[in-house]
Amino acid sequence: MRKTITIFALLLFCLPGFSQVVYEDVSNLGIYDFLDELANLKLITLNSAVKPYSRSYIAGKLHEAKTTDELVDPKTGKPNQHLNKRQRKELNFYLQDYQLESSSHVTRHASRLADEYNNKLSFLLKKQPDMVVALNPVGFHYKDSLFTFSIRPILGFQWMTNENGAEYHRWWGGSMFGYIGKNFGFYANLRDNNASVAMAKPEYFTMEQGAVYKPMENGKVDFSEIRGGITVSWNWGSFGLLKDRMEWGNNYHGANILSGKSPSFPYIQLHLNPAKWFDFNYFHAWLNSEVIDSSRSYYSGGAYREVYRNKFMAANLFTFIPWRGLNLSFGNSIVYSDNGVQPVFLIPFMFFNSVDATSSSYSNNAGQNSQMFVDLNSRQIKHLNLYVTLFIDELKVSRITDPGLLNWTSWKAGFRLSDLPFQNVAFTAEWTKTNPITYKHYIATTTYASNNYCMGHYLRDNSMEIYLALAWKPLRGVFLNLAYTLAQHGDEYIDDRSYYYDVLRFMKNKTWQSESLEFTARYEFVNNGYLFLRYLNASQEGDIGYQPEFMHGKTNNLSIGMNLGF
DSSP: OHHHHHHHHHHHHHOOOOOOOOBOOTTOHHHHHHHHHHHHTTSSOOOTTEEOOBHHHHHHHHHHHHHHHHOBOTTTSSBOOOSOHHHHHHHHHHHHHTGGGSOHHHHHHHHHHHHHHTTTOOEEEEEETTEEEEETTEEEEEEOSSEEEEEEEEEEEEEEEETTEEEEEEEEEEEEEEEETTTEEEEEEEEEEEESSOOOOTTSOOOSOOOOOEEOGGGOEEEEEEEEEEEEEETTEEEEEEEEOOEESOOSSOOSSBOSOSOOEEEEEEEEEEETTEEEEEEEEEOOOOOBOTTTOEEETTEEEOOBOOEEEEEEEEEEEEETTEEEEEEEEEEEESSOOOGGGGSTTOOHHHHHHHHTTTOTTTSOEEEEEEEEEEOOSTTEEEEEEEEEEEOOHHHHHOTTOOOEEEEEEEEEEESSSSTTEEEEEEEEEEOTTTTOOSSGGGSSEETTEESSOTTOSSEEEEEEEEEEOOSTTEEEEEEEEEEEEOOOOOOSSOSOGGGOOTTSSOOEEEEEEEEEEEEEEETTEEEEEEEEEEEEEEOGGGSOGGGOSEEEEEEEEEEEOO
């Protein structure tokens, strides 16, 4: 850890640059979905295989779209106007939130647009030109030539009811972020939660965010999570010490490389973008094994002090962009334990499986758990986003040609068609298939999990999913979505290496199935502020342990709620 801090300090004082980095929560679906729409219209380019995006990155993409939309056609002498009326209002609305990340000239332009859009009622109180208490976005904001700071409230409530009863979830907290000079960023986000029932335990098949629950009376639970980090950045990259959630792999309904479902964990991160055709991401994380180290645990004051075995993860992703709109990404990762932080896994560009084979003398019992992945994403055809993601835990050519054997892989493929043939309408289709054992490992401290939550696809291994969705945005801030999901899970194989590979079968016995039709309505009334309504007709069959009791059987679920802040 001392080496990590030393490296970070050197970067703080030695690297030149003029950019700032703090990260936007992946739960803020409005802005992420709008950027995706802009990319499908070919107004901007995105590396959507890696999330979260930084606020500066988002601001740059919004201004890129604004500039492209206002370019004057030399033939007509008029702006191109690639965006329709709703999209232009959406763009101006989001520019309001990202004024702090803009240059002074762009800030004045964005502020003017925002004031025009909000009828000049954005600010409740203006103490001086650079300090405001605002309604949109809600919070206190400050900006001068050296220091930028924003603090915002977090508040939300969700009420759910179906044939099995009624449940609730409420949360509150606050977030802040800021920049010092042109290179340093910091942010923190604290959210306390109280719920009538735990809806996202590690064993459940749900896309809800995982948590470390504190049991209360009558089945109620409390849980909290803090995310944050400090970063140093320059014009072609950034380095940070963070605690956050990540998504790796293109998707619209659950990533299969890193889903971001597990509780946030600390990590150091390196991002490099030295050329338009190359993007690189690396992190080294400190995971939570929840495996007790009996040699370091002890009794004190009549209590047994539990100490967990250490657990780490290193991963990288190389993205090449041979043509605008085509991203080819590949990378690898390793989950390792027992010997502390290994310097070789701090080298960002390594092929970790080869390193592990050498250090363990090719012994599985002495080695670690490594993975590889590939992500292909094409937005070369206007309005259309095509993507394929492959996660590989173990791959042998002999198993490809033998139909009786399985490689330990997870496949995801899909597309989204936006604003064609109808404006403001998008159709999404996605398919996921994960073979048995893919996310498991027979050594408890090197499983592909943190806090016992699988870091891959939310259905874990030996599963399949089909997801279809039709979305409509009739007005600025209004999002209507009708989705069909078929999710299936097979036998729960245990990776104890006591079997032969020919025993494994994909979905030999279907042990659980969920079929659902879902309608979602969401209205973003201010930046980061949502009202939402959700109706879900769901049918759950098979092992009841994969869902909370509230969702058992055939149910008609109605959820309503409000969220302010992320």
